[in-house]
Amino acid sequence: MKAGIYLSPKQVKMTEREMPVPRPDEALIKVSYAGICGTDMMIYHGLHPRAEAPLILGHEFSGIVAASDGDRVNKGDRVVVEPLLNCGFCAPCREGQAHVCKSLRYIGIDQNGGFAEYTTVPLHRLRVLPESVTEKMGAMIEPLAVAIHTVRRSKLKVGDTAAILGAGPIGLLIGLIAERAGAGKIVISDVSPVxxxxASKMGFEAVDARKTDISQVVKEYTDGCGADVVYEVAGNQTTADQMIECVKHQGEIAVVSVYKKPPVIQLAAMHFREISLMTTRCYSPGDFTKAIELLEQNKLNLDPLVSHTLPLEDIQTGFNLMENPDQALKILFKL
Ligand SMILES: NC(=O)c1ccc[n+]([C@@H]2O[C@H](COP(=O)([O-])OP(=O)(O)OC[C@H]3O[C@@H](n4cnc5c(N)ncnc54)[C@H](O)[C@@H]3O)[C@@H](O)[C@H]2O)c1
Ligand SMILES: [Zn+2]
Ligand SMILES: [Zn+2]
Structure with a gap:
């Protein structure tokens, strides 16, 4: 079968691999669509603490059951993969918070994933797609669940002003979910014209951070106060400073970004205005369910997020495109 493999830093390649054989508690999945994520870029640059080459990447993917024992799923079922593998033993797992498991692992990061014609997936990590959700949109469920988890964890209320720093796939998805959660005004910044x-196409107030300070824009809308909730989704020192400038007194900052370099956080500036800061990590099983349901109900248009759909043969092109925010948003491989 064809497989897209991370070989070494800045080197990915499509090669032939043996078909994997599922264990009794796994199904063989014929992959349909698989997305490249920022974490895949971290692995690609050799910066991921756990991923080890050679590895079949891909943790955002949909497919069709090609073989399965038992009656949990049937051959031909269209499925999406929930890629988290928790240990089941640590305190967070025992408290029902598997997504903050002390040794959380991912399909596609810690073991082979979805950039391949076929892969094996534990049965309990499969969700059958509703008829109305295409396999292409199935590959968007995982990042959508991140956005749902973030907005649900935040204190956003109906009519609130939300500021989003970073209009990558995750920032834009947070915008869509904040809108559905009843946000009044949604202001989103980025430095990339694309x-x-x-962001504008999706109906948000888009601020070019190269020219305009988002905190000024937000303050114009809020009587000089700032946003009720700020979502930090860019992950650099500039946005780590802006998130504090942008937020209202007693407002909340939700840090979604995974910082490559530790930022300096101006705690004194937060203290004087009683700002809350919280972080988010992936999603709970319930968030994943909600992501599927929102797509089933046709409540979201994610088409503007998919900038490229490529064959797996173009894996290196896909990773090259992802290097520059001005060249791509979400890239999907069609297997
Ligand atoms: N918490 C989680 O579980 C989770 C899940 C997925 C992704 N993430 C993290 O969320 C972040 C966003 O993910 P993504 O896939 O959208 O990444 P991305 O890199 O595509 O998006 C980040 C965006 O920030 C923009 N940016 C850079 N500097 C800026 C500035 N000064 N002002 C405004 N925007 C600026 C970039 O141009 C880019 O569009 C990443 O750090 C990623 O690691 C976290
Ligand atoms: Zn991801
Ligand atoms: Zn655990």
Whole structure:
């Protein structure tokens, strides 16, 4: 079978691999669509603490059951993969918070994933797609669940002003979910014209951070106060400073970004205005269910997020495109 493999830093390649053989508690999945994520880029640059080459990447993917014992799923079922593998033994797992498991692992990061014609997936990590959800949109469920988890964890209330720093796939998805959660005004910043254009197209107030300070824009809308909730989804020192400038007194900052370099956080500036800061990590099983349901109900248009659909043969092109925010948003491989 064809497989897209991370070989070494800045080197990915499509090669032939043996078909995997499922264990009794796994199904063989014929992959349909698989997305490249920021974490895949971290692995690609050799910066991921756990991923080890050679590895079949891909943790955002949909497919069709090709073989399965038992009656949990049937051959031909269209499925999406929930890629988290928790240990089941640590305190967070025992408290029902598997997504913050002390040794959380991912399909596609810690073991082979979905950039391949076929892969094996534990049965309990499969969700059958509703008829109305295409396999292409199935590959968007995982990042959508991140956005749902973030907005649900935040204190956003009906009519609130939300500021989103970073209009990558995750920032834009947070915008869509904040809108459905009843946000009044949604202001989103980026430094990439392509991403700003996508944000405007999706109906958000897009601020070009190269020219305009988002905190000034937000303050104009809020009587000089700032946003009720700020979502930090860019992950650099500039946005780590802006998130505090942007937020209202007693407002909340939700840090979604995974910082490559530890930022300096101006705690004194937060203290004087009683700002809350919280972080988010992936999603709970319930968030994943809600992501599927929102797509089933046709409540979201995710089409503007998919900038490229490529064959797996173009894996290196896909990773090259992802290097520059101005070249791509979400890239999907069609297997
Ligand atoms: N918490 C989680 O579980 C979770 C899950 C997925 C992704 N993430 C993290 O969320 C972040 C966003 O993910 P993504 O896939 O959208 O990444 P991305 O890199 O596509 O998006 C980040 C965006 O920030 C923009 N940016 C850079 N500097 C900026 C500035 N000064 N002002 C405004 N925007 C600026 C970039 O142009 C880019 O569009 C990443 O750090 C990623 O690791 C976290
Ligand atoms: Zn991801
Ligand atoms: Zn655990």
């Amino acid at each position: 991403r700003l254009q996508a």
